[in-house]
Amino acid sequence: DQQVKQNSPSLSVQEGRISILNCDYTNSMFDYFLWYKKYPAEGPTFLISISSIKDKNEDGRFTVFLNKSAKHLSLHIVPSQPGDSAVYFCAASATNTGGFKTIFGAGTRLFVKA
């Protein structure tokens, strides 16, 4: 049972345009959501996060939107750059249950074409 789902294995976008990566979750106990970026031969690196008390968080070119009623979050990258080409993982945690498991989605590979 996948609690965090990224249904698009890959996404191709033209440089300068917007990239939208989507993520759905099933566990209503999740209250902290994160996006990680991974280049080949490197470990994932943290990109941006959002708490369930917010519906939007912005950091430069990256914005994460959270729709709790739909159990859906999305990462917007604008404008997209060739250096953004990587695998993006959505992750979710339940911080109020006494534990702190972080569950990851399967990832979406973003290609930004110059």
Added chain:
Amino acid sequence: EAQVTQNPRYLITVTGKKLTVTCSQNMNHEYMSWYRQDPGLGLRQIYYSMNVEVTDKGDVPEGYKVSRKEKRNFPLILESPSPNQTSLYFCASSFIPGELFFGEGSRLTVL
């Protein structure tokens, strides 16, 4: 420099030969965790630790052991490796709650 260090980075071994993948962090994080990455499956949690001497199973703990005797170290032990444990392994650490800092990964092949 803040970092999570894993060793070895690459390892080829044979079925049944015990091995340990070490993980060390220098950020005084309470939380440490091991993940494996397999094609199409993303990152799956093996074990995690909330603090010294506190460990718990993740989603795929079978065939693995961990220990947390010191705050900075969280080794992953494969007592009797099998070919289905061939994977890319990542150690990570964080404050609670907080974003995870990952090591560079350990690619393990079990023949």
